[in-house]
Amino acid sequence: MKLFRHGSVGAEKPGILDRDGVRRDLSAHLPVLDGAALADGTLERIAAIDLSSLPVVPEGARLGAPLPRPVNFVCIGLNYADHAAETGAAIPKEPIIFIKAGSAYSGPFDDVVIPRGSTETDWEVELGVVIGREARYVAEADALDHVAGYCIVNDVSEREYQTRRGGTWDKGKGCPTFGPTGPYLVTRDEVPDPQALDLWCEIDGKRMQNGNTRTMIFGVRPLVSYVSQFIALMPGDIIATGTPPGVGMGIKPNPVFLRAGQTMKLGIAGLGEQMQRTVAAA
Template sequence: MKLFRHGAAGMERPGILDAAGVKRDLSAHLPVLDGAALSPASLARLAAIDLASLPVVADDVRIGAPVPRPINFICIGLNYADHAAETGAAIPKEPIVFIKAGSAYNGPFDDVMIPPGSKETDWEVELGVVIGTAASYVSEDDALDHVAGYCVINDVSEREYQTRRGGTWDKGKGCATFGPTGPYLVTRDEVPDPQALDIWCEIDGKRMQNGNTKTMIFGVKTLVSYVSQFIALMPGDIIATGTPPGVGMGVKPNPIFLRPGQTMKLGVAGLGEQMQRTIGG
């Protein structure tokens, strides 16, 4: 299934994509597409609905992030060896884990605001993992049983804030609008191998990132298990699994960064595409 939420920000209603790619409204069967709706029993119930009987969602209706703001919006840093190399960083021996502020959470087609005075706002396309059942201290063998599905994430980052303003990476990752997510939550049964997905990002029509999740240093089941040793993962939580090479800070000899009036377009195979316009703060 491809689940989504539609409507004005803060008033989104559940939706589902039918076999013909038509957006349908699910709200008669599901009031809120939240963590409780992502349990195996709930997803099985949704899968049994006759989608042709559901109202059509107009194409001009806003698409929001696929689940409400998660309790934990977790990111993994430097999880592609070639991305680590382009940034000059060593390949990590264990996953680098940081928290992206909940206030960064944003719809997949909403504007991204470059912070006032920022000179180094950057893009990062990532595979997102959406938790379906609570996960604490789970093994790698059991990790995927706790996954409801997958989504596209743009882990927008301000590099000066991230690397040269002291403290942790969170300063450069948590600015308002810095977490576009969606458009769909694609359930796990439609993604038989999360380590075989093409992943890409274009800036103003130019392909900047072009990778595949097979080159992750730490795969999805490893990440879910690892994070669950330190953070109690709750239904609806999201893990952004890292970005392939091609970010602006990695451009040689002179890095390039976002400015107001540009367009970011990004996607992951089978999970849909996002597009954002950058605006000044």
């Protein structure tokens, strides 16, 4: 299933994509699409609904992130060897974990706000893993049993804040709107192999990133297991699993960064596409 939420910010309603690609409103059967709905068998009940009986979502309706703001918005750094190389970083021996601020979480087509004083705002297309069952100290063999599905995440990053302003990466990763997510939560049954997905990003129509999840250093199974050793993952939480090469900071000899008035478009095979316009902070 491809699930989504539609409507204005803070008033999103659940929806589902039917077999013909028509967006249908699901709110008569599911008032809220959240972590609890992923954990209590609701998905199985939704699968039995005659989707043709559901009302069509109006054309042009806003699509929000597919779930409400997660308890834990976990990100993995430098998880593609070729991306680590383009940034001049060593390949990590263990996954690099950081937490993206909740206020960064935003819809897949909402504007991305370039922070005041920013000169190095960058793009990162990533596979997002959506947790469906609470995960604590999960064995790698059991990791996918705790996954509800997958989504697209744009891990927008301010590189100066991230690397040259002291402290951890978080200040360059957690600015408002720096986490566009969605448009769909694609359930695990539709993604037989999360390590075989093409992913890409374009800036103003120019292809900048082309990658495949098979080149991850740490795949989905080990990541879910690893993170669960340190963080109690809750239903509806998201793990953004890292980005392939082609980010702005990796362009040689002169890195390229975003400015107001540009368009980011990104996608992952089978998970849909998202697009954002960049705007200057007020």
